[in-house]
Amino acid sequence: MIEALTVVAMVWLTVTTPAPTQVDWFRFAALAICATIHIQMSRRQEERRRSTRKPTVHIDLTGIWSFPAVVVLPIHLALLLIVLSRTQRWFVARRPLYRFTFSAGSMLLAAMVTYGVLVLFDERRLTELDVPSSFAEFGVLGLAGLVYFGAQALIIGAGAILLSTTKPSIRTVLGTKEDNELEALTIALGILTAILVVNIPAALAIMVVISVIGNRIAEVRQLQVDVRTDPKTGLLNMRGWHEAAERAFERASRANSPSAVLMVDLDHFKSINDTWGHPAGDDVLEVVAAALRSATRPGDVIGRFGGEEFVLLLPDMGTPEAVAAGERIRETVSGLQVPTTDKRGGPVAIAGRTTSVGIAVYPQHGSELDELLKIADAAVYEAKENGRDQVRLASLPRSA
Structure with a gap:
């Protein structure tokens, strides 16, 4: 159901959205290259995170690149970047295909919902802002981040309820406090990435370093949680x-x-x-x-x-x-x-x-x-x- 809805929405947006400009292609290439470097340099950490984690919400830091793509790119390019990133993650994680399609579909749907919210406001102008307009622009970006975060939580949560063979818990559906803190950090870094790709594209190299280090910190934090947690129940050991x-x-x-x-x-x-x-x-x-x-x-x-x-x-x-x-x-x-x-x-x-x-x-x-x-x-x-x-x-x- 989610996969079919995603495909229909993607086709409709691709047909109705104007063709990308050279600047759009440049920004797409910059974000895609940075996302690829991040994914490849953090693949071992991601493999270990996924292999030791009990089935539940899994926060992927590639949102650092997919969220700014929704903000600064035409929606069909943003969706293409998400597909490219998720495909690379699938080869790293080697999860069952149905899980891959569901998680990819949830991210794509969240991106389209976020794009719909952004359309309600003026075109994104992240350059030459005075003080009042910078606060307004930041408010729009913050709202978009909340929508992107909330849409994924609702879609993945609904899927967990429908697909779970046992009674799902809040932890299974919405993730732990640590999971949601990591997702909030990912969105915050995504906002910063959107500002950089428009104003100082070369500074995206800094975000690559931060994203790779962030994956390593997330792995260490997860190991600290796992050593104190019973894997069968999710309770403390x-x-x-x-x-x-x-x-x-x-x-x-x-x-x-x-x-x-x-x-x-x-x-x-x-x-x-x-x-x-x-x-x-x-x-x-x-x-x-x-x-x-x-x-x-x-x-x-x-x-x-x-x-x-x-x-x-x-x-x-x-x-x-x-x-x-x-x-x-x-x-x-x-x-x-x-x-x-x-x-x-x-x-x-x-x-x-x-x-x-x-x-x-x-x-x-x-x-x-x-x-x-x-x-x-x-x-x-x-x-x-x-x-x-x-x-x-x-x-x-x-x-x-």
Whole structure:
């Protein structure tokens, strides 16, 4: 659907847009050469970024060249530059063809929507501007950047919702905070590139250096995130959880505020793998992780403890609130229906799963995070021994 709409719109714009001038061709060549140098010099970093990333939104820094093309070139040349850039990226990334066509189509559609917004204003004049007109021109460029950013997010988000085999999360559809920060930086650099290609084309060499370095910084930042993240669920792994939870716990304890540690264990999880296969188990873990995010607050720290266990730190939450939160999580998980496949690849929905939840609260049960973690884990085993599918508050220490 998106691909067909893109082709129709491209044909119509190509027929109705005036022929490019020599200046247009010069700017197109300059942007295309810079984009090619950027893509080829950053191909190894891009390969590693894509190979280690869980399927979700992927930010490509080639927007540094495609966005200014929409601003300063006739639209058919801008679309041609995007096609050339995406084709080169495909040879680098070696992604399935349907993903390539969808991502390319989303960028092309976003470019055409942005072009339509720019048409509403006067022709782009990025030279000989006085102070008032420079502010107005910058405002138009900023608006175009927002449209370009938003259109891609909507198209890719809608595609993720329609194509996902499991319940998509906000992270899957819209990307993480870090993803969106990188996209905003790409658009900002694209605005600067548009100004340079019109006024000082030779200075585009500086943007090539910045774009290549930006890819390397993005790779390092992604590796820093990946080392703290569980690849199956997108939650923090134990290393990442402990670092984030320790900071949150210290803030709450300095303020003499209670905090709760919850251990969440999926009951009889092995039976899922035995009955439907390990891919089905992975789908259940992913959907449960999304459910934990939806059942908690933004400031709560959620991680995968290992296997079928999850761990949460709920800052500023005392015993009654923590027990209520545990019950909310238990009920949320029990109401999930997970669309997945069986061992033979046939469709199946897994539902009616239960959880055992153990809770330890600071300062009643302990004064250190690791101590609370052990006590909450022990409470989970008590819940299992007493029949599972329940929330168990840890017993107070005997010295209390």
